[in-house]
Structure formats: C-alpha cells, structure tokens
Amino acid sequence: MSQTPGTTGTTALAMANPWAVVPSLGNLDAYISAVNRLPMLTAEEEHEYAKKLKEDNDLEAAGKLVLSHLRLVVSVSRKYLGYGLPHGDLIQEGNIGLMKAVKRFDPDQGVRLVSYALHWIKAEIHEYILKNWRMVKVATTKAQRKLFFNLRSMKQGFKDEADAQTHRETLTDAQIAVMARELNVKREEVIEMETRMSGGDVVLDPGPADDGEEAFGPIAYLADASHEPTAQLESRERDAMATEGISEALEQLDPRSRRIVEERWLRVNDDGSGGMTLHELAAEYGVSAERIRQIEVAAMKKMRKSLAAYA
Numbered sequence: 001m002s003q004t005p006g007t008t009g010t011t012a013l014a015m016a017n018p019w020a021v022v023p024s025l026g027n028l029d030a031y032i033s034a035v036n037r038l039p040m041l042t043a044e045e046e047h048e049y050a051k052k053l054k055e056d057n058d059l060e061a062a063g064k065l066v067l068s069h070l071r072l073v074v075s076v077s078r079k080y081l082g083y084g085l086p087h088g089d090l091i092q093e094g095n096i097g098l099m100k101a102v103k104r105f106d107p108d109q110g111v112r113l114v115s116y117a118l119h120w121i122k123a124e125i126h127e128y129i130l131k132n133w134r135m136v137k138v139a140t141t142k143a144q145r146k147l148f149f150n151l152r153s154m155k156q157g158f159k160d161e162a163d164a165q166t167h168r169e170t171l172t173d174a175q176i177a178v179m180a181r182e183l184n185v186k187r188e189e190v191i192e193m194e195t196r197m198s199g200g201d202v203v204l205d206p207g208p209a210d211d212g213e214e215a216f217g218p219i220a221y222l223a224d225a226s227h228e229p230t231a232q233l234e235s236r237e238r239d240a241m242a243t244e245g246i247s248e249a250l251e252q253l254d255p256r257s258r259r260i261v262e263e264r265w266l267r268v269n270d271d272g273s274g275g276m277t278l279h280e281l282a283a284e285y286g287v288s289a290e291r292i293r294q295i296e297v298a299a300m301k302k303m304r305k306s307l308a309a310y311a
C-alpha cells in the first residue's frame with residue numbers, strides 16, 4: 001500500500017519522538033488532525049510495550065501506548081459535546097483516563113487496550129461533566145449518574161419516534177415510566193432530572209453592560225449588607241461614637257456650653273419636639289441669641305476634635 005509523503009514523514013517522526021507530533025490542545029483542529037495521523041499499534045506491538053511497562057516500568061513504552069490511543073479519546077469526547085463544555089477540556093480529561101488505563105493495563109488478560117481504556121476514559125469525562133456542568137450537583141448516586149448520562153439520548157430516541165406525529169419537548173407519562181423501568185430509578189427521579197437538565201443556568205453577576213453601565217443581576221437580591229463584615233464594623237463604631245464618644249466629648253465642655261449643646265441637639269421632649277431655642281437660652285442667661293449661637297459653635301468645634309481623637 002502506497003503512502004503519501006506527509007504520512008511517511010509523520011510516521012517516521014512519531015517513531016523517533018512520538019510526543020513531537022502532538023500539538024497543544026490550544027489549537028484543537030491541529031491536535032485532532034495530528035492524533036488521527038499517529039500510527040496504530042498491532043496486537044503484537046501493544047502486548048510488547050505493555051509488558052515492558054509492567055515489568056520494567058518503561059516510560060517510553062507507556063508513551064507509545066498512550067499516543068496510539070489518543071484518537072480514541074477524541075472519538076469518545078465528541079459524544080459529550082451536548083453538555084456545553086469545551087471540547088478541549090473533555091479531551092484533556094479523557095486523556096487522563098487513558099493514562100490511568102495504560103498504567104493499570106495487564107497484557108496477560110487477553111483483551112486489547114482499547115476495550116480496557118474505554119471505561120477509564122468515559123469515567124474521567126463523566127466525573128468532569130458532573131463537577132462542571134452546573135454549579136449545583138445534579139447526580140450524586142450511581143443510579144442518578146446513570147439517569148443523567150442516559151436521559152438525553154433516551155429522550156432523543158423518543159423524539160425521533162414521534163417526529164412523524166408531533167414535536168413534543170417534554171416527556172409523556174408513558175415515556176417517564178419506560179425510562180424509570182429501564183434505568184431502575186423512581187418516576188419522580190426521572191421528572192426531577194428532566195426538570196433540572198432542561199433549566200438554564202442564571203448568571204448571578206453579569207458584570208458591566210455593553211454601554212459601560214453596570215448591569216443589574218440576581219446577585220443584587222442576594223447581597224445582605226447588614227451582615228457584611230465591613231458594614232458591621234462601621235455600625236459598631238457609629239454606636240460607640242454615639243454613646244461613649246459623645247459622653248467623653250461633653251465632659252470636655254464647661255457647664256454652660258454643655259447645657260446649650262444638650263438643649264439644642266440632644267434633648268427630645270415627650271411630644272417629639274426638641275429642646276430650647278436660641279432666644280429661650282439667651283433670655284435664661286441674660287445674653288443675646290447671637291452670643292448663644294457663638295458659644296454653641298465653639299462647643300461643637302471642641303466636641304468634633306474630641307470625637308476625632310476618640311475615633
């Protein structure tokens with residue numbers, strides 16, 4: 001069988017330094033194209049490399065086993081694109097599963113690595129999806145995980161059957177019963193999982209809008225300013241200032257200045273009215289209202305200095 005020059009060059013480079021032909025996942029198209037050109041191992045080569053890894057911990061042999069199955073990870077990861085997660089991340093997680101499989105693979109069991117690795121690749125991708133698909137966990141038990149990963153495909157199958165008759169987005173009672181029976185879960189679990197998977201994520205903090213203005217999001221309803229640490233500290237400081245602070249500031253005044261401040265600013269009568277007016281205080285002390293105002297201004301200035309020192 002003839003080979004194109006590009007294929008021959010790639011094969012030769014892969015044999016000399018296998019990792020050199022695999023680009024970063026940052027360029028996904030180049031990565032997929034490269035792994036699809038990597039040479040497949042024969043059963044004899046696979047067995048030989050697996051023996052070297054198991055008996056001699058040969059890392060070069062491990063690398064060749066991994067590289068020859070990278071295309072398998074790409075193929076498996078495509079089946080999970082419907083969950084809205086980056087394809088590159090799915091491939092990366094699948095590659096972790098592949099490496100775990102290579103490490104645990106026993107060549108004397110009589111099975112090919114592709115069959116053994118399939119389980120590990122899927123398991124790693126499943127774990128990644130369950131952790132990252134939604135912030136709220138949607139599947140915690142083994143049965144719920146099975147339901148999570150089969151509901152979408154089973155629902156699609158029901159939809160394909162009904163396409164000739166009607167376009168139905170939600171599951172019927174009969175379809176729910178079939179799912180519950182085949183997946184060995186309760187009807188209520190099928191309904192709950194369908195509801196949770198069909199609901200969209202909500203952005204709590206949308207950030208600035210296109211016009212530069214702050215966008216309003218649900219996080220505004222969730223914020224509790226009364227229990228925010230800085231707000232609580234400020235509240236305690238205000239309370240202390242309004243009690244001990246003012247008491248200490250008043251102690252710095254002479255009796256006349258103190259009484260004027262208390263009557264003008266701190267006195268509240270039973271009917272809700274304030275204390276004495278400037279003219280009432282002026283009549284009591286036998287001075288003008290302007291003089292009372294000057295005493296008040298000087299007393300307030302002295303109190304502000306005292307409160308600043310207290311703070």
